[in-house]
């Protein structure tokens with residue numbers, strides 16, 4: 001049994017999971033985190049480093065790392081991959097012009113060996129705004145079919161209205177629970 005598996009088993013016994021909130025700048029990662037924490041979502045500013053917050057979902061203690069998505073910061077993302085069990089990839093579904101860049105970054109990220117067995121939740125954010133693309137369209141434009149054996153979930157959400165946010169975090173908690181159960185029974 002590898003060290004990583006032992007650490008994961010230990011964390012599951014403690015009902016803890018480490019989640020990275022990633023995506024391009026301006027996608028709405030920090031706003032989503034504020035929504036999850038029931039904080040004011042009106043005042044947000046770009047994240048230049050990272051912030052760590054914890055939430056409890058269905059008895060699971062999630063440590064969420066909200067990491068800045070600006071281009072100059074992306075080379076630092078890899079510093080956070082160790083022991084990560086889930087990625088929440090946030091997409092600005094209003095900004096069609098950046099979906100190619102978004103697709104490229106996501107596919108590059110998923111090549112990382114340390115992220116092979118993570119839970120992957122993709123959030124098409126800003127669904128409240130007129131002209132936003134729906135989850136099905138984003139799924140196609142991000143070429144998620146190329147992810148092959150990797151399972152994922154894509155959902156439309158709005159950090160501003162809160163639509164879909166609870167369902168999204170519930171999916172994550174269930175998926176983490178299932179995958180950790182799998183590890184435990186190995």
Ligand SMILES: Nc1nc2c(ncn2[C@@H]2O[C@H](COP(=O)(O)OP(=O)(O)OP(=O)(O)O)[C@@H](O)[C@H]2O)c(=O)[nH]1
Pocket residue numbers: 023024025026027028029030031032041042044045046047048067068069070090125126127128129157158159160161
């Ligand atoms: N209409 C709408 N605007 C949103 C939503 N979520 C976030 N925004 C806006 O999008 C902008 C960027 O939000 P942030 O949460 O700072 O984005 P971020 O992904 O954390 O950006 P970085 O920290 O730079 O990586 C802000 O002006 C938010 O008000 C949403 O659901 N709907």
Ligand SMILES: [Mg+2]
Pocket residue numbers: 029030031045046047066067068069
């Ligand atoms: Mg931010």
